[in-house]
Amino acid sequence: MRAQPMLTLPVAPGSHLPLRRYVRHPREILVLVLAIIASVLLLALAVVELLAANDEGRSPDVYALALIFAPVLIWFARGQLWAQQRLNGIKLTPEQFPEAYAMLVDAAARSGLSYVPDAYVVLGNGVINAAASGHGFRRFVFIHSDLLEVGGAAREPEALRFVIAHEVGHIAAGHVSYWRILGTFASQWIPVVGSTLSRAQEFTADNYGHALAPQGARLAMATLAGGKYLNRSVDVDAMADRAVTEPGFFVWVTNATASHPVLLWRMHALRDRRRPGRLLWRPREPWLWGGTPLPGTYALPAMVGFQPTEPPVIGRAADPRAVGSDAAGAQPVWPPRTPVAPTTPLPVGSTDPTRAAYRPDDLPAAPLSDPTAPRSDGSSDSRSDSRMETLPEREPEPDRWRP
Numbered sequence: 001m002r003a004q005p006m007l008t009l010p011v012a013p014g015s016h017l018p019l020r021r022y023v024r025h026p027r028e029i030l031v032l033v034l035a036i037i038a039s040v041l042l043l044a045l046a047v048v049e050l051l052a053a054n055d056e057g058r059s060p061d062v063y064a065l066a067l068i069f070a071p072v073l074i075w076f077a078r079g080q081l082w083a084q085q086r087l088n089g090i091k092l093t094p095e096q097f098p099e100a101y102a103m104l105v106d107a108a109a110r111s112g113l114s115y116v117p118d119a120y121v122v123l124g125n126g127v128i129n130a131a132a133s134g135h136g137f138r139r140f141v142f143i144h145s146d147l148l149e150v151g152g153a154a155r156e157p158e159a160l161r162f163v164i165a166h167e168v169g170h171i172a173a174g175h176v177s178y179w180r181i182l183g184t185f186a187s188q189w190i191p192v193v194g195s196t197l198s199r200a201q202e203f204t205a206d207n208y209g210h211a212l213a214p215q216g217a218r219l220a221m222a223t224l225a226g227g228k229y230l231n232r233s234v235d236v237d238a239m240a241d242r243a244v245t246e247p248g249f250f251v252w253v254t255n256a257t258a259s260h261p262v263l264l265w266r267m268h269a270l271r272d273r274r275r276p277g278r279l280l281w282r283p284r285e286p287w288l289w290g291g292t293p294l295p296g297t298y299a300l301p302a303m304v305g306f307q308p309t310e311p312p313v314i315g316r317a318a319d320p321r322a323v324g325s326d327a328a329g330a331q332p333v334w335p336p337r338t339p340v341a342p343t344t345p346l347p348v349g350s351t352d353p354t355r356a357a358y359r360p361d362d363l364p365a366a367p368l369s370d371p372t373a374p375r376s377d378g379s380s381d382s383r384s385d386s387r388m389e390t391l392p393e394r395e396p397e398p399d400r401w402r403p
Contacts, residue, residue: 169208
């Protein structure tokens with residue numbers, strides 16, 4: 001009996017291409033080409049080693065054999081990984097973890113995929129992680145249970161939404177393709193080359209997450225830094241500030257050999273959306289518009305940093321500079337919104353805390369409302385005393401926004 005097919009979505013083939021061009025890291029393709037060239041050179045050396053070993057009557061080098069049989073090894077490893085998730089994981093369905101499943105369907109549809117990848121929850125044992133992979137024409141995501149706990153309705157669901165969008169972004173960008181992995185397999189053994197490609201792909205997936213779930217970027221980074229219990233206590237902005245104040249040779253080596261961008265640089269890239277994440281050299285900008293702000297003054301306009309942005313349009317009108325509507329899908333097209341650069345850091349109290357506050361703990365407490373005051377829907381607080389005099393209702397003002 002064959003596995004159940006993936007859920008298909010009513011989108012035209014190739015609908016994922018406009019968004020992919022928009023959010024892909026600008027250095028990813030260049031590093032991909034270098035990784036493929038390096039892999040081909042290593043493969044040629046492996047063939048030479050195999051022929052030399054045959055002529056000399058000795059056993060060939062084990063790494064040379066691994067490169068020669070890489071197509072079979074990769075196919076077998078991917079198939080085994082898929083089987084492990086199917087046999088041990090909890091599959092996301094409309095009945096099993098419906099909130100997370102809805103996030104998965106939403107991310108797949110908005111990224112332009114014509115199908116919904118399979119998704120499984122596996123036991124994390126305290127590890128915060130998620131990944132995407134594939135086997136044949138199948139694509140799937142697996143999420144550690146500890147990360148799903150973070151995304152519970154009573155905690156930080158937007159963080160889980162960002163992570164799911166990040167993993168779906170790997171699939172939409174083609175990072176889990178068999179041929180892509182085969183073509184870059186040998187580059188993983190070359191210092192800096194393979195790891196730099198991996199970091200570029202992670203930045204691309206982060207851009208997917210920010211485009212589809214911008215509200216969860218800060219929460220996801222805080223969870224990666226502090227875990228599922230300390231995430232609400234992590235000052236992500238302070239960590240992003242340190243990206244420009246932590247120099248050194250070993251800092252460079254640590255990032256250059258890592259498969260994922262180091263957290264400080266990753267947070268800095270998600271906060272400053274004017275430029276892509278740095279692959280090899282640390283960020284130089286101490287702040288978005290000049291000097292580092294003083295403690296307690298973390299406040300920026302709403303369209304900067306971890307704040308929401310309109311999702312890019314998918315279709316024939318995908319140019320973000322266009323204004324109007326998408327004739328194919330009747331989707332709105334937003335013009336670019338460039339934030340105005342203030343000369344000094346904005347004080348927390350001078351901006352709307354629901355739109356621009358970076359540190360909610362530093363905001364002044366909201367004034368207590370009168371429990372006897374009428375609500376906008378005409379009802380009053382259930383705790384109010386019925387013997388108290390009811391305030392007169394205000395006459396409704398004319399709707400100035402309605403023609």
